[in-house]
Amino acid sequence: MTATPLDPATVARLVDDAVTAPSMHNAQPWKFVFRAGSGTLDLYGDPDRAMTRTDPNHRALQLGCAAALFNLRVSAARNGLPVRVRLLPDDGEPWLLATVTVDGTAGEDHQLAALHGAVRRRRTSRYPFGDEPVPTALLDGLVAAARLEGCRLTVPDPWHLDTVLGLVRDAEHREEIDPLVRAETADWVSPVRGATGGRRDGIPAAAFGSKSSAGPTPVRDFGRAGPVPDRGWAVFEERPQLALLSTSGDTRVDWLHAGQAMERVLLQATADGLATSMTSQPLEWPELRWTVRDPVAAMGHVQMVLRLGYGPVGPATPRRPVTEVLEIRE
């Protein structure tokens, strides 16, 4: 199969889809460079958007970039462009996370293209979900989605769910008493409802969701950093449907696979009519992260805790314009 090489207008379209990806605190820590001469699109992590206290080794940063890479693959498939991706192609350039080229021998991927409709519908929902269980068939589909990206998605047993919920609570307490963590989070939230101060990043008050009136939930409360008066209280689900995304290793390549798997699971869940949110709180403390894994299952390293269910969709959060994150070079 012959394939048309990438051109700047097509690249802008792909990047516009890529940047709808989730990222920690909506920091959008990515940069794209298109080299017109070689037709290569490079994805870089942006160290200026790193969180030194909560994400010192940039694991979460790279998860977000890899989610953007997954969206880019979906967008390319949708545009009939078979692409080849090389992860961490240059040891001498650690912030170069991936290189994408059009390659006719890569073949079309209809499964990827089918996820395109979910790219702009996926949102983080910090609202309570209903008690209706997520059907096993859907959970199986999400497990398969993670597997396609070389990762594992596990639904915790009831006892393990209690452990994970306890660890989220523990992480919340640690955040509360750590002024550096609180300050870092506060840097990324816009607490005034309806006003983001012109910011194209961070978490606006409209995305804080409801406050829990009946104790802790596995939903991060961004309103702690800057309370919003008219936010409203709600009862969250007592037994949330969580799923743990894990990898066998914990190297940078594993993180890049995990980020792509995370987005694949989120897009599949969105396509299936599920609402989703994530929490990385217990994963931000090394001593807690290890205990999030199920000691009975050979789970490896947990990379993300997902919450799934039926409930209100979250609001759209801002994104930096493509012109700010994409550089076109000769």
Ligand SMILES: Cc1cc2nc3c(=O)[nH]c(=O)nc-3n(C[C@H](O)[C@H](O)[C@H](O)COP(=O)(O)O)c2cc1C
């Ligand atoms: C690595 C990573 C960690 C995240 N951790 C949390 C979290 O602990 N709590 C939360 O509510 N959202 C978390 N999120 C979701 C982001 O806050 C969210 O993607 C971002 O604000 C953009 O909003 P959107 O997902 O609705 O597009 C995380 C996302 C990523 C990629």
